[in-house]
Amino acid sequence: MNVTALGVALGGNTLLKDVTFELDSGEILGLVGASGSGKSMTALALMQLLPPGAQLAGKVALRDEILTGKGAEAMRAFRGRDIGMVFQEPMSALNPLMPIGEQIAETVRLHREVSRKEAFALAREALDAVGLTGESGSFERYPYQLSGGQRQRVAIAIAIVLSPALLIADEPTTALDVIAQAQVLALLKELARARRMGLILITHDLAVIAAVADRVAVMQAGTIVESGYSAALLRNPVHPYTRSLLAAARMPRKSTFKRPSAAVVETRGIVKEYRRARRSLWRAPQAVRAVDGVSLTVHAGETVGLVGESGSGKSSLLRVILALQRAQQGEVRLLDEHFPASDGLKLRRQRRAIQVVFQDPVSSFDPRWNVERIVAEPFHLLDTPPSPAESRRLVAEALEQVGLSAADSTRLPHEFSGGQRQRIAIARALISKPAVIALDEAVSALDVLVRQQILKLLAELAERAKLAFLFVTHDLHVVRSIADRVYVMQKGRIVEEGQTERLFGSPQHEYTRALIAATPVLPAD
8 A cells, every 4th residue: 555645634624734654465554643643534534434525635545546536436345345444442333233244244245246155154254264263253143242352353354354455453452451452463463464464553552553563653733753663663763752652651660559548448248240131931040240259448548450351340340339239249338337328318428438430431421511510510419519609619629630720611521632521520520529539441542641641640639639549440551550559350359469569570360460461561762
């Protein structure tokens, strides 16, 4: 593929400018940069999937055929056949009402005049190629019946079933745990080499680029500011922007360890089970034990990490801790009291003491509410809600505490960047002056620069406000940077626990060692 002086303009704004690169067969090019740098827009421009009214300039050539200037009908024939695309969130890209076999065969039949049998034979080959064999690769399974890593493999199978010349993968591992991420990255690399496909890997994770890409192009403000072979560029970056990305990606390790103080959250022998769907009239369905006798403690002013792969039980345990679901056995204690309390007034006081920041703030905000109303939402937990004037003052104070301004209170969520929205979510969690805040994958979707800002903010809040944090994540780099202690969870149980540096430096359990080994790392300076 040859891309020359690619540019995109929309509504008088320049989105891409003079983007130029080459990609050989079987080669992997990493496209990196902060959010808004133009990475995904470049992918959309290559496939001519631009917003209405966008103006495309430059030249894109694939297999000596010029794509720029082709009509909509011609490009529809190209997409899927000559260019495959793997999106970040497979659950959104896959049809929830179609079995996976039908979805892969559909791609074949849209581009080739073959029988249903031949289409399904190619679908079988594609599923086998991405490692979904046997029961896990059954044609009859639906996307909701698969894990996150399996769904991403199905998305890859759809993209490669016709052996395209170019495969574009846009943040394909952001939502995956480290073990699933390592598997998917190894699969993409193997497919690119074996099928002689050019692969453009779009990501904000520089360690992923170091592990997979042959060459890397760094984007800022819609243009490529630096490019070169991955190993050389990541060791000796020239452009200041590249150096800032690498500095943010090389997160410092937690240097201090806080002595245990009073416990703010404590779980004792939590057991959480879910019932399977009934498949027989004669036998009751067997329950799935998601959390199996888990005990953990978070002390005042301490940051505790909870890590493990998808399906390990982290989210189920968190829902029990937050009293969003009830456990079958065990007890949660909040500030040395049983939680949740049966008394309404006492329960409201308890809920003020524990707040949560979710992975995707957009989903947890009402898009019709302005920032003031969003941040002030927890005031309903107070025995006496503040007056409108006092509420505005407290909201302004909370916004300034997280690095925003009081003037932002009149704006709507869509007017902010991803990092700013996460700051608003943290301000909402702070407004009730809690003792502990739970963060569920709160930085996994953020680029390295924004992630660095959010982690620095959380560290400052822990020190200044003496807040406790329970950090639930699959990102071991983040945990090593911010947590005082770490719990490792596998198949519903805590398999290892300890001070962060001790656990990372000398892991005792084989599962902990596997998680650390699967985590991609940047080369030394």
